[in-house]
Amino acid sequence: MSATFKKTGLILSKGEAYREFVKALSQHSYRQGVSSLKMLVSVLKALCDGFDAHDYKACVKDEVHADILKKYFAALTEGLESRDWCDLFGDLYMEFSSSLNKSRNGQFFTPENVCDLMAAITLYPIDPDSPDVQTLSDPCCGSGRILLAADAAFRREGARRPFLVASDIDSECCLMTAVNFLVHGCMGEVVCMDSLRGPDTFTHGYIVNETGLLPSVRKSKDPRDFSVFRAA
Numbered sequence: 001m002s003a004t005f006k007k008t009g010l011i012l013s014k015g016e017a018y019r020e021f022v023k024a025l026s027q028h029s030y031r032q033g034v035s036s037l038k039m040l041v042s043v044l045k046a047l048c049d050g051f052d053a054h055d056y057k058a059c060v061k062d063e064v065h066a067d068i069l070k071k072y073f074a075a076l077t078e079g080l081e082s083r084d085w086c087d088l089f090g091d092l093y094m095e096f097s098s099s100l101n102k103s104r105n106g107q108f109f110t111p112e113n114v115c116d117l118m119a120a121i122t123l124y125p126i127d128p129d130s131p132d133v134q135t136l137s138d139p140c141c142g143s144g145r146i147l148l149a150a151d152a153a154f155r156r157e158g159a160r161r162p163f164l165v166a167s168d169i170d171s172e173c174c175l176m177t178a179v180n181f182l183v184h185g186c187m188g189e190v191v192c193m194d195s196l197r198g199p200d201t202f203t204h205g206y207i208v209n210e211t212g213l214l215p216s217v218r219k220s221k222d223p224r225d226f227s228v229f230r231a232a
Contacts, residue, residue, distance in 0.1 A: 017078040018088065021071040025092070028064050037096035043068050044089065044175045048206070048217045051182060076183060084152035085184055087112065089176050090143030107170075109142040115149035123150060126157040134162040135227075139195035141166035144177030151186050164188030165228055167195050171203070178206035182217050185209065189226050199229055 029039040046065040079086035097107045147164045166177045174192040187209045194201040207218045223229040
């Protein structure tokens with residue numbers, strides 16, 4: 001078990017399925033001779049590849065990734081028993097990156113309760129009878145948890161779910177956000193760019209659950225695939 005978790009006590013605040021997920025991630029990282037952070041990012045990429053919209057498989061054939069993801073979905077189910085949304089990857093990413101001194105990049109995500117409060121302050125009252133699909137945007141999305149909280153607010157009110165637009169300068173954060181949208185059934189797009197400097201910094205992005213029928217993630221390097229650029 002990672003010393004980081006022993007020091008912070010993070011796993012003690014989670015359930016048994018979460019502890020098994022962290023254990024599997026740590027064990028496979030050790031066996032593969034890679035850092036836990038690198039393994040985490042590898043799992044995120046495998047999950048996106050498994051739900052590629054152009055090559056829909058909905059499975060991961062690699063045994064290592066499959067074992068970790070099996071335990072991840074068990075932990076996600078456990079987490080969603082007490083909350084409307086759950087950002088397990090974001091929690092782990094903060095812990096792993098800080099242990100590798102990546103904290104200089106500012107990878108400290110908004111606490112979950114604060115995300116819920118921000119969604120309540122910004123969005124309410126929500127009209128459950130409105131036929132319109134609102135577009136919600138976060139130009140510095142991190143792991144996407146503020147938008148997850150906003151989507152949950154719409155679901156609680158029985159309203160049509162919003163279209164989510166996320167962007168971040170960090171490619172790993174964009175990957176995490178895309179996966180979080182995927183597993184929570186959110187429709188939206190994630191754009192990797194510097195929101196302060198503008199569209200010229202765009203490198204790639206993800207279109208998530210675009211059909212609204214089957215879960216999917218499509219990676220694209222074409223800015224024309226993203227509404228944020230079409231609107232401009």
